[in-house]
Amino acid sequence: MEFGFTQADEDFRIEARAWLAEHAEEATDRRSWERRLGAAGWIGLGWPQAGYGNRTATLTQQVAWAEEYARSGAPPRSGHIGENLLAPTLIAHGTDEQKARFLPPIAAGEELWCQGYSEPGAGSDLAGVRTAAVPRPDGRTFSVTGQKIWTSLAHEADWCFVLARTEPGSVRHHGLTFLLVPMDQPGRIEVRPIRQMTGTSDFNEVFFDGAHAEQAVGGVGDGWRVAMSLLGFERGVSTLAQQIGFARELETVVRTAVQTGAARDPVVRERLVRQWAELRTMRWHALRTLGGSGDPGAPSVAKLLWAGWHQRLGELAVLVRGAAASAGPADWSASSPYRLDAAQHLFLFTRADTIYGGSDQIQRTIIAERVLGLPREPKGAV
Structure with missing residues (x-):
């Protein structure tokens, strides 16, 4: 497999780098930054066609x-x-009307979305969702009632795509529909931030009480197929950008290890070198996957690789700091806001890496069943 960058790719890279250098410091808040990206056509590069305000x-x-x-x-x-x-899900499964309605505002950075999949009793076991949607008299829209959890950016989103049960009495992946729900419905939708160990609230609980859902993507009752298709888009080009961030974090940990003297410990040095080597391996795996390996287990392998790697980096970040990693900032006081330095934040946040986005156990089950052909795990087994 060959995966290289042509001169045209490098010219594109130079253009992107120059634009970002000129405009990145102009970002005052995340929503206005999305609009600036959209105005320049940088949103939707991976869509198969232009025409929505995006470049290809x-x-x-x-x-x-x-x-x-x-x-x-x-x-x-x-x-x-x-x-x-x-x-990408709308492009694959949506109607022309749905594409015309929703793709241009996404490309313009005008409408933000969140994902309504996980529930308190249906996280990794997504087929166990209980949020219900009842058809309205018009036969096209639905009334949604239920709860979603770990909903990233729900507090900022304009819309939520929701996997809901539209067939009463249905079980597992049957009777589910992929719905598009506007978030601005006071009294019908409540968003409650979830405070994390880091003191931040990136995730939310979302409660639907007869909320209005305007669109069903892929048809009523076909939600499982659409939802699984969407998950196939989840780990693509963005994983390579993620690895750039990982590399910066690793550089900081190595620099700290040298400054504190922890790098003189041969065990610490070996762990740092292993982190570097594994990061290179992740990059080549991602490139191989993007190059069209056709491996159905590649997304699960990628998740297992980066989640464990990042968690071990968090452990190293506090290890090389020594006792200082247990202390608060020098200017901290009991009346100050809850604050962490970069190493402390990295350590605490990465404790969840092997759980969110599909736990390690779920990824191993996918690989075992879909790639290795091993017997399926009995449902309901402890």
């Missing part, structure tokens, strides 16, 4: 953009879920 780009050019974005220090993206998850 080859796969290697998408990789170049993602890497340059990560290197630029530009703000974290708020539009990732709409651009990289919902949009």
